[in-house]
Amino acid sequence: MAVYTEVPDDEMAAFVARYGIGELLAVKGIAEGVSNSNFLLHTTKAFYILTLYEERVDAVDLPFFIGLMEHLADRGLICPQPVRTLEGSAVGRLAGRPAAIVTFLDGLSVRRPNAMHCGEVGRGLALLHQAGADFTMQRVNSLSVPDWRPLAEQAGAAADTVSPGLAQRLLAEIAVHERSWPQDLPSGVIHADLFPNNVFFIKNRLSGLIDFYFACTDAFAYDLAICLNAWCFEADSSFNLTKGQALLAGYESVRPLTGAEVDALPQLCRGSALRFLLTRLVDWLNVPPGAFVKPLDPLEYDRKLAFHQRVTGASDYGLKR
Amino acid sequence: MAVYTEVPDDEMAAFVARYGIGELLAVKGIAEGVSNSNFLLHTTKAFYILTLYEERVDAVDLPFFIGLMEHLADRGLICPQPVRTLEGSAVGRLAGRPAAIVTFLDGLSVRRPNAMHCGEVGRGLALLHQAGADFTMQRVNSLSVPDWRPLAEQAGAAADTVSPGLAQRLLAEIAVHERSWPQDLPSGVIHADLFPNNVFFIKNRLSGLIDFYFACTDAFAYDLAICLNAWCFEADSSFNLTKGQALLAGYESVRPLTGAEVDALPQLCRGSALRFLLTRLVDWLNVPPGAFVKPLDPLEYDRKLAFHQRVTGASDYGLKR
Numbered sequence: 001m002a003v004y005t006e007v008p009d010d011e012m013a014a015f016v017a018r019y020g021i022g023e024l025l026a027v028k029g030i031a032e033g034v035s036n037s038n039f040l041l042h043t044t045k046a047f048y049i050l051t052l053y054e055e056r057v058d059a060v061d062l063p064f065f066i067g068l069m070e071h072l073a074d075r076g077l078i079c080p081q082p083v084r085t086l087e088g089s090a091v092g093r094l095a096g097r098p099a100a101i102v103t104f105l106d107g108l109s110v111r112r113p114n115a116m117h118c119g120e121v122g123r124g125l126a127l128l129h130q131a132g133a134d135f136t137m138q139r140v141n142s143l144s145v146p147d148w149r150p151l152a153e154q155a156g157a158a159a160d161t162v163s164p165g166l167a168q169r170l171l172a173e174i175a176v177h178e179r180s181w182p183q184d185l186p187s188g189v190i191h192a193d194l195f196p197n198n199v200f201f202i203k204n205r206l207s208g209l210i211d212f213y214f215a216c217t218d219a220f221a222y223d224l225a226i227c228l229n230a231w232c233f234e235a236d237s238s239f240n241l242t243k244g245q246a247l248l249a250g251y252e253s254v255r256p257l258t259g260a261e262v263d264a265l266p267q268l269c270r271g272s273a274l275r276f277l278l279t280r281l282v283d284w285l286n287v288p289p290g291a292f293v294k295p296l297d298p299l300e301y302d303r304k305l306a307f308h309q310r311v312t313g314a315s316d317y318g319l320k321r
Numbered sequence: 322m323a324v325y326t327e328v329p330d331d332e333m334a335a336f337v338a339r340y341g342i343g344e345l346l347a348v349k350g351i352a353e354g355v356s357n358s359n360f361l362l363h364t365t366k367a368f369y370i371l372t373l374y375e376e377r378v379d380a381v382d383l384p385f386f387i388g389l390m391e392h393l394a395d396r397g398l399i400c401p402q403p404v405r406t407l408e409g410s411a412v413g414r415l416a417g418r419p420a421a422i423v424t425f426l427d428g429l430s431v432r433r434p435n436a437m438h439c440g441e442v443g444r445g446l447a448l449l450h451q452a453g454a455d456f457t458m459q460r461v462n463s464l465s466v467p468d469w470r471p472l473a474e475q476a477g478a479a480a481d482t483v484s485p486g487l488a489q490r491l492l493a494e495i496a497v498h499e500r501s502w503p504q505d506l507p508s509g510v511i512h513a514d515l516f517p518n519n520v521f522f523i524k525n526r527l528s529g530l531i532d533f534y535f536a537c538t539d540a541f542a543y544d545l546a547i548c549l550n551a552w553c554f555e556a557d558s559s560f561n562l563t564k565g566q567a568l569l570a571g572y573e574s575v576r577p578l579t580g581a582e583v584d585a586l587p588q589l590c591r592g593s594a595l596r597f598l599l600t601r602l603v604d605w606l607n608v609p610p611g612a613f614v615k616p617l618d619p620l621e622y623d624r625k626l627a628f629h630q631r632v633t634g635a636s637d638y639g640l641k642r
Contacts, residue, residue, distance in 0.1 A: 009429035025427040025523060028361060029352035040349060040361060042427060047368075106346040106363060108330035202346060 005037040005052050007095045012039070012050075015094045018085045019101060021045050035213070037097075040104070047104035049080065052097040057213055059098045064139045065212050066090045066100055068132065068189060075131040078208040080105050107200020107207040115246040118231050120206040121199055122250025125191070125227055128209065129220045129255060132189030141192065141216040143275055145181045148174045151278040158285050163299055170278065173305065177271050182219070182264035190223035191215055195230045221261040224251055225268035228317055229276065229304055237303035245318030262314045262321070269317070270308040277301035326358040326373050328416045333360070333371075336415045339406045340422060342366050356534070358418075361425070368425035370401060373418040378534055380419045385460045386533050387411045387421055389453065389510060396452040399529040401426050428521020428528040436567040439552050441527040442520055443571025446512070446548055449530065450541045450576060453510030462513065462537040464596055466502045469495045472599040479606050484620055491599065494626065498592050503540070503585035511544035512536055516551045542582040545572055546589035549638055550597065550625055558624035566639030583635045583642070590638070591629040598622035 006029070007015075013024040022044035030038045030049075035056035041048040053059065066082045070090070073081040080102035082090045092099045110117055152159070152170045159167040191198075193214035200208040224247075232243040251257070257265075280298035287295050315321070327350070328336075334345040343365035351359045351370075356377035362369040374383065387403045391411070394402040401423035403411045413420045431438050473480070473491045480488040512519075514535035521529040545568075553564040572578070578586075601619035608616050636642070 008432035010432060013429060024429065026425075026521075027429060028349075030361070031350035031352055040351070042368075042425075047363075104347075104363075108334060108345065108348060111329035111331060200347075 005054070005095050005097060007039070007052070011095070012041075015092065015099070016041060016043065016050075016101075018087075018092065019083055020086050021048060021083060021101070041101070048083065048101050049104055050094075050099060050101050052094060052099050054097065057098075061139060061213075062091050062098055062100070064137050065215060067137055068135060068212055068215055069102065071135045072128065072131050077128060077131045078105070079212070080208075080210055105200060105208045105210060107202055109197045109199060110201055111196070113196055113231050113243070115240075115242050116204055117196075117199075117201065117206075118243040119246035119250035120201070120204075121194065121227060121231055122224075122247040122252075123254055124199065124206045124209060124250075125194060125223060126251045126254035128191060129188060129223070135189050139216045141190075141218040143192075143214070143279065144218065145177050145271070148177070148274060148278055151282055155278070155281050155285055159281060162281060162284060163302060166281075166302065169302075170274075170281075173270070173274050177267070177274070180267070181271065182260070182267060185219035185221055185261055185264060186258060187217060187219050189215060190218045190220060192218065192223060192226060194223065194227050219261075219264075219268070220255070221257065221264055222268045222272060224248075224257075225265060225272040226276075228269055229273050229301070232317075233304055233307075237300060237307070239307055239317075241318045243318075245320065248314075248317060248319045257319075262319060265314040265317060265319070266308060266311045269311070270305060273301050273305040273308055277305060326375070326416050326418060328360070328373070332415070333362075336413065336420070337362060337364065337371075337422075339408075339413065340404055341407050342369060342404060342422070362422070369404065369422050370425055371415075371420060371422050373415060373420050375418065378419075382460060382534075383412050383419055383421070385458050386536060388458055389456060389533055389536055390423065392456045393449065393452050398449060398452045399426070400533070401529075401531055426521060426529045426531060428523055430518045430520060431522055432517070434517055434552050434564070436561075436563050437525055438517075438520075438522065438527075439564040440567040440571035441522070441525075442515065442548060442552055443545075443568040443573075444575055445520070445527045445530060445571075446515060446544060447572045447575035449512060450509060450544070456510050460537045462511075462539040464513075464535070464600065465539065466498050466592070469498070469595060469599055472603055476599070476602045476606055480602060483602060483605060484623060487602075487623065490623075491595075491602075494591070494595050498588070498595070501588070502592065503581070503588060506540035506542055506582055506585055507579060508538060508540050510536060511539045511541060513539065513544060513547060515544065515548050540582075540585075540589070541576070542578065542585055543589050543593060545569075545578075546586060546593040547597075549590055550594050550622070553638075554625055554628075558621060558628070560628055560638075562639045564639075566641065569638060569640045578640075583640060586635040586638065586640070587629060587632045590632070591626060594622050594626040594629055598626060 012027050016024045024043055026042040028040045030040050032038045036054050037052040039050040041050055070082050072079050083101045084090045198211040232240050234240055277298055280296050283295045284298050333348050337345045345364055347363040349361045351361050353359045357375050358373040360371040362371050390400055390403050393400050404422045405411045519532040553561050555561055598619055601617050604616045605619050
């Protein structure tokens with residue numbers, strides 16, 4: 001979390017003048033997002049967030065992300081709403097980088113979600129999948145099965161410095177999914193990164209979703225598997241069945257799972273645990289010395305993966321049928 | 322500029338509940354201030370800034386800083402206004418650190434001040450000196466003449482790695498001020514760090530002053546000397562006489578200088594250039610490898626010091642008498 005690019009206030013004011021959002025009164029660099037620079041703007045009209053997209057976001061993906069947020073907001077999902085310039089453009093350039101302005105969204109993220117929060121997130125995820133159903137743009141998931149082996153190779157033998165035998169365990173797990181990844185599941189726009197820091201609550205009710213920069217076209221149930229990993233484990237890496245039940249029931253209150261999705265759930269949970277294990281591992285091994293940002297612990301996802309490997313069916317996650 | 326301490330949103334909400342400022346709706350860590358952690362708060366009432374005081378601010382000084390901001394705001398000076406808890410306390414504790422909440426202040430800082438901005442700052446500085454006249458608390462300037470030799474010793478011979486001969490030049494300059502620092506000048510509360518990033522403008526009019534964490538009791542004209550250094554030099558370190566004239570005239574439009582202050586001004590300018598040269602030098606030599614924050618160039622103040630050493634009187638800064 002950091003502001004990577006500094007923009008002088010007068011350049012910022014000139015940029016904001018191109019939007020019909022009043023005159024700039026204040027700017028604060030905000031410490032949010034690991035890969036972009038974010039600024040809070042206060043204008044004579046309202047508060048906004050300006051994002052400068054740094055290297056990690058591919059500029060060709062921006063129309064998808066921005067278009068998706070506009071589409072979802074139009075359908076009543078509470079998420080940041082992109083603002084267009086007076087000429088109608090939603091992506092501009094500032095300080096040599098692609099830049100976009102979105103509305104400021106209230107809400108607090110929870111550090112220790114309880115079952116009520118999990119139920120809200122399940123329901124919110126299903127509403128997102130519904131609202132995105134008629135979104136016509138597509139984006140390939142760039143962190144799915146074909147991308148896992150290259151990530152493991154990037155980590156290489158150094159994986160064993162993090163946990164003995166990890167390099168070999170990763171290759172064995174990847175091979176499982178390369179052989180038999182579930183196909184033809186109901187698909188559409190998924191968030192793909194709906195962790196607690198990307199979900200806002202006000203008084204225990206979900207008040208909004210943010211950070212759509214991993215969103216892509218993939219199986220809905222894979223998104224649900226990511227949420228089971230992100231929301232339903234305790235700090236000691238044990239799975240909390242009550243939270244799992246709440247999350248799945250919340251999801252199915254809006255969009256019931258198909259039989260194929262139920263059958264695929266354990267493998268999707270394994271695969272999504274593997275995906276976060278791999279990306280965290282590569283980040284962990286590539287931290288520059290003295291870096292300001294502490295990387296997330298990859299082994300948290302090694303332990304979650306071990307749980308999923310022992311699961312025998314979706315009922316182990318709390319699915320009631 | 323950075324957020325050093327992370328505070329979970331739920332802890333933040335519990336802390337904010339102790340103030341009569343409504344319920345917390347949003348929190349953003351903001352990248353402001355080199356020595357403290359700052360957060361933007363949005364509540365059901367308004368926007369606020371929460372500051373957690375990190376090591377560099379001595380907790381015993383907080384009642385002075387907070388009391389000063391309250392005093393100045395009461396007298397109509399536009400600066401952040403401290404908010405007290407329902408029990409009447411202005412300094413609390415959060416995440417193991419002293420913490421205070423102040424009102425959110427609109428305004429933009431200018432990167433390249435023009436003469437109009439300098440005039441506004443001169444006037445604003447005099448209004449600050451006037452508004453602080455009946456503030457009863459005192460705080461010794463901890464970065465004045467007696468503190469300069471220890472700073473030079475902290476840098477030691479390493480100063481010469483920044484500029485050949487610098488270590489010797491520093492000691493010679495310090496000796497000058499130790500022998501003959503101006504005494505008995507009109508004194509009171511000074512800001513002591515009124516750089517462009519601490520002054521807000523809206524449409525070229527000064528709209529507020531921030532960051533009172535170097536404020537102390539010292540000679541008013543020393544504060545003016547700091548501003549001449551901070552506002553009236555060009556990027557090539559040449560002094561801009563038009564800006565100096567504007568700043569001094571702005572100041573005197575509110576509070577005319579005494580004869581003793583006019584006579585002392587060249588030495589006060591030398592001394593304040595030396596003060597920033599020394600602290601920047603020590604910071605420069607103590608940057609941890611890979612640090613996120615790039616230190617400010619100490620040699621900028623070496624060049625400014627060289628200008629002041631050639632000055633023969635206050636008219637060289639644009640003072641008209």
